[in-house]
Amino acid sequence: MTDAAVLSVVDVLVDLLEPTTLVRILLDALSKSALYVLIASGLSLIFGLMGVLNFAHGSLTMLGAYLGGAVMVALVSGSTSEPVQLLLFFVAIAATFAALTLLGGAVEMTLIRPIYDREPLFQILLTFGLVLVLDELARIAVELYGLQPRSDWQAALGTAPGFLSSRYTVAGVTTRGLYLFEVLIGALVVAAIWAFLTRTRYGLYIRSGSEDSEMTRALGIDVRRTFTVVFGLGSGLAGLAGVVLMWDPRFGASVPLSVETLLVAFVVVIIGGLGSFRGTVVAAGVVGLTDALMTWLFINHVDFAGLPEMVTFLVLVAVLIVRPQGLYGIAEVGGH
């Protein structure tokens, strides 16, 4: 029995160290990490600066997926050429980002601002109420439009240009063009957030606010307005992630996308550590790699469909046990 177990572990390792296998896993990990960083970065900004664990983050991503899908379905017709399709995709991203930034800013000003001085619990509760309302509103709108809220929006999936849907061979491994495209978008967004945080005045406010909010206020910076801006931008980023997911056959626009992405965002942000964007990027890589490895293991060796998801949560639990503050978090924050 144990001999067999040892043998199978050796088998798995031999199989794993095959070059094409490694490349396949790495490619899968890259595309997943890119998606995860997109999903989590908005939450990371909000949680880092304001300490508000925004439960509605996934719902905003879901709204983004539908909004982006609506723009694409409305503008793309059978005769649209592929470069134009790609261009329209960026229009959809811009429109969704703008719409959700406004929504997020409005939500912060009307609902979240009154409860900053209460226990953090109440912010969790309030944003949770938002999840119920937003998801139900989305369900109403989607049903009115004649779609099934539970299944992926196929028409939106179909608006992806042909060169993204077709497969390419990279280092002996075939992969969808879309997955490589997602890596590109992920890298662009990370670079943009990085530049925003380090090169702009608001980025400076956010970084200093995340580190020491009282001192920042004492230096005469309007932290309240910064909060509104960050909540808006975080919501916009959630929406942006949704637009990207709308094209991905592994996700697709559907109402349950809200919970799916919320859990991913939580895992990534918590593993990365409070208030550290670098941590979020690294954590997205860790989670993406774990997911890719476990998916490969499930397909080839272990007969348990829940393996990738379960191990992801185990990683969350393990990180919290070993480093409660997360990979890059500030030590004292984790304790309290």
Added chain:
Amino acid sequence: MSEPTETSDAPAVTDRRGAYVRRVLADHAVHAAVVVAFALYPIVYTVLGQTPLGSEFEVFLPRVHAMVAVLYIGLFAMSFDFISGYTGYLSFGHALFYGSGAYLVVLTATDKVPLLGPDTPFMLLILVAGLVAVALALAVGAVSFRLSGVYFAMITLGFAEVAHVFIRNWDHVGSNPRDGASIGAAGDAFAVGVPGIDALQVGIGRLVGDEFGDVFGIGVEFGTAEVSYYAIGAVVLVCYLLMQRIIHSPFGRVMIAIRENEERARAVGYDVFRFKLAAFAISGFFAGVAGALFAGYRRTVAPGNTFDLFFTAEALLAAIVGGFGTLAGPLFGYLFNASVEGVLSTEPHGIARYLRDVLSESTLSAGAGGVTVADVINVLVDGRADLYLGIVFILFVLYVPRGILGTLRDRLGGHVADRLPERVRSRFRGRNE
């Protein structure tokens, strides 16, 4: 204690005893009133259903079948409040304990649990479900209580999600673990009562439970739902009284001290870690019992209504509406939520069907701009409980953060059980004078 016989202080002793009994009764007067109200509900529901406004009552009052769910989910919400409301540690993975209790019952009945045969008495099974939950709570709590705040919420959520994913994919549960497991209508009902004595037990379950015809000779018949309601209600009542007793004990005071100021509680000399762990285990126990009651009544479990994050959220919603840190509040909170859900349900007893039946054809097709009344009902009423509950929930968080029972306590200036009888008494005295 033996009865004192013909001694001079006999009247004093009975007097003292009488005073004790009177004090206990006074302390529990409100409890008794609530229990009586709950006990009368099925009878009142039946009687009101026979009045001319019967169909209106049926729309707005929860059915007895729904009230059974109020009892066991209410117990789950109270167990959630026990740890989250009293120690301040948000147990976001509380569904783990409920789910393990529920799955234990169903898997035992289908003979898939080692050591426990399918004919294990249900009362024993409830206890085992509670103890399994205690073991899980100790394991989860031992690592989780090193964290606090949002991080505690996240690690408990992480554990519950691990279990959720596991149970959704575990072949042992059934041929399609995503749909859960079911006992089916075959086989005996689970019996609640005194194990071993048939006369003192009743079977629960909507399809297989016991029923009694015309008990009081007043035309009220007790169907399976009513019998299950009383049987499960009795277990829930015992659980509530136990939890209430613990909250009011010195142990409970330490829990509150931890919530108010953990550093100080530690500085005073309490080993707060152990207290938190013990409170978590107790809370887990009652959540496990609630899960076992649910499985015993429904005879079917699914990952979605046991281990899911959104099931923990049911308790959270109930606790906020009813009152965080009030223990009994979450039961009333869930009663409120279940009533709203019942009224807005798509089923025949929901208000959408009622409106479609009652309103005339011309009213239904009336409207402006191509939108008819019937469309509005379909879109905004039929099965939209989540929308309105979400709005109510947000309003409660913003404007009634202490919940129904918490606000009532603030108004009365103390526990309702202490204050209400006093208020009532002084009101009556005031009138008499």
